[in-house]
Amino acid sequence: MNKKFNKLYNILCVIFALIFIAAMIITVSALPNIGDATNPTNNEVSEKYLTDSSWETGSLNAVSGMILDYRAFDTLGESHVLFVATVAVFILLRRDEDSRKDLPTRCLNQSYEQAYDPILAKSLEFLIPAIFVFGIYVIANGHLSPGGGFSGGAIIGAAFILYLNAYGLESIERFCNSRTYLICSCCALLFYGLAKSYVFYVGANHLHSIIPVLADGSILASGLILPLNIAVGVVVSNTVYALYIMFRRGGFSR
Amino acid sequence: MLFVQNIVSWSILLLIVSGAFTAVLNAKAAKYLSTIVIALVGVMNIFLLKYFLGGGESFTYSMGHYGAPAGNELRSGALEAAVSIVFCFVMLFSLIGGRKHIEEDVKGKKQNLYYISSIFLLCSMLALVNTNDLFTAYVFVEINTITACGIILAKEGRQALAASTRYLIMSLVGSGMFLIGICIMYGATGHLLMEPIREYVLTNIEPGSREMLPVQVSMALFAVGMALKSALWPFHSWLPEAHSSATASSSALLSGLVLKAYIFVLIKIIYRVLGIEVLSGNPIFDILLVFGAAAMIMGSVNAIREKDLKRMLAYSSVGQIGYIYLGIGMGSAIGIYAAAIQILVHAATKAMLFIASGGIMDVSGGSKKFKDIEGAGKRDPFAGAAFIVGSFSMIGIPFFAGFVTKYTLVSAATQLAGWRMYLAFIAIIVSTLLTAIYYLMAIAKLFGGENNSKRPEGFKFNIGYVAAIIIFIIANIVIGLNTDWLINLVDLGFSMFA
Amino acid sequence: MNYLLNNLPEYSAVICFAIGFSILLLNRNMIKKILGLGIMDSSIYLFLAVKGYVAGTVAPIVTLAEQAAGVDTTLYTNPIPAGLVLTGIVVSVSVTAILLALTVKLHEEFGTLNIDEIIHMVREEDRRKE
Structure with a gap:
């Protein structure tokens, strides 16, 4: 009986998917042709981003200018999505000191610690600084070239994870523990929130902003965009590392 | 820009900043900070509403130097301000009233x-209420989903875990539909802000032409996505478990506020993105009408069959959500008025009932089964009084808050034509009768039985709980006595909407 | 017939969307549900990326010389979908992390990943309490 029902269920699922696909294809076929320069998507808004972003925000990269200036409220929400996601994962996976002692054995396997591997450790001595420098470059040049806080932060977070796997938890705990995580994330988000509050306030009230926009193609050209990219980078790298360590052992400390 | 108009962005930004700052505080400081901030935001919004009632015009608030169509915008009017106030204060008193349970149910550092x-959660709901931009709505819908999941999970236990998994999956399905709807809308019109979309559709797309199809489909996708997230029958299966397994304040917040925020976004999109005139004839209205009517009846039927107080309340929420969708599905202005009134009224009433059910569990040995709560209304007179007021309001007895909804909904239904009118009337009458049955059964249980009016040894009333219950009761009666004021407020709000 | 062949990349995007959507909604295994979520979100990024494409243009990063002389907008793709994709990726990373954490917890508590079995077990426990 159960097997029969399962088979029927699977068939119904496939039928549902096919009907849904058909409906979506009919809808999409009525959209304008792709790649056409006269499409409604290529309107005054995208034109404004392309022509004005380089001098209004100082960002040659129109995407950075758009997400950190014109549509900054979305991005402010987006960084906090990462933060609340970490909070939710903390609620789920955090284990306090005493509760970790009486875990069942099958859960202990999660806190399996890899043995020291000389080849990995030695090669990472060269690789990890390079990855860090690359990540910082991507963040710092987010307004001049492809990149920005999100991509650079993910690179740096990956470097932290690599470091943890090569040298073990004790070594990384010296500079990256739950305290530094909290303080860094919190400071970055507070800076982000307060800076944007100021910009929204002066923007909506048509006041003059005290933040200079040089718009000369240098690294300081873009007023708030560089500091905001750094804040976003800190938040993203912290989140990537915190999520990893939560899945690994349910907490920062041993 | 007037100074008072800054409130709309400041209330959201204040919540964002203080939310991030709470991370470095300990539990006690977090408790005080959250209370103060939420109360402050509520008071600020009262000033905003006062500005609108004093003849202020609705306005858009550009987030940054560049307004529409390039930048993000918020928009506020009388209705948005009123909904924000209700959300803030329901949140505040739900947290105060359920504080004892939070301290018991949520472990130490969590x-x-x-x-x-x-x-x-509050921040995302205020952003949803005030947004003027579809993509901002998507981002804050996701924050709302994640934080709602977090407050269900805070109470550990197998039931909460399974419930929040189902909740999260249904929510993600809903937000997936919402996102693809935004993408199709963007592809068809090239805008993300509500007013430019409307302008583009009115000037460039002929009604009934082939280009209109993606626009109509994306509206249908918004409606279905939001219906999934706000537990419209038959997508409600996650709701009773999620709402009954969480701690008392979480249940109050989820049932009272979270569902309403999504519905408010839907109303805003229907009204402001395309407008009722363009949308009339879209079959999505009929679908919402039919499913709303089904939800009203099926939710009540399921509630009658429940043997568990909190699950009964959760099924009652399914029924009450049905009233809102019935109002939206009528596709007329007055129907949407009724929906908006129901949003406000149900938020206040259902939150009170869930907080009271927390108090009832306290005096019944932690159980929420009907056989254990006999006489609990005598042991905890505050919860008993709250249940009587809440039940009368939900049934729709005159001079209680719920009567306003029933009244406007019935007057909206008389303007319908054909089968829609019969369906609406049958649904309202049947659902009211069924609601009366299960709430009166619950009251009979709460005050029934003999020799059970003795409280447990050493039981003391929590001052915050008592204060919250009393304020909720007063609010319900005041709303019930000032029907005209509420209807005028919603009328003013909608006149600012378009 | 002509219009049916114009939007092929968009068709593949919505087909992937429908497949991922169905898996997320209807499959019973938690891990497969998460994979479905991944397919669904990626298909939306594909859809948006296609929307931003304009034939014969390059990524929207202007040069200093152009900034001075005035930007020729016909040379660059539309920057808006790129920004939306970025936001979408961040959101989907967050919800995937939460779903995975829930899956870890579910497996610890129930010893299975089948959501139907889990619901069944919870209901049985509830019934036994009465």
């Missing part, structure tokens, strides 16, 4: 995570 989640 308490401050609970307060972070609730601050961000």
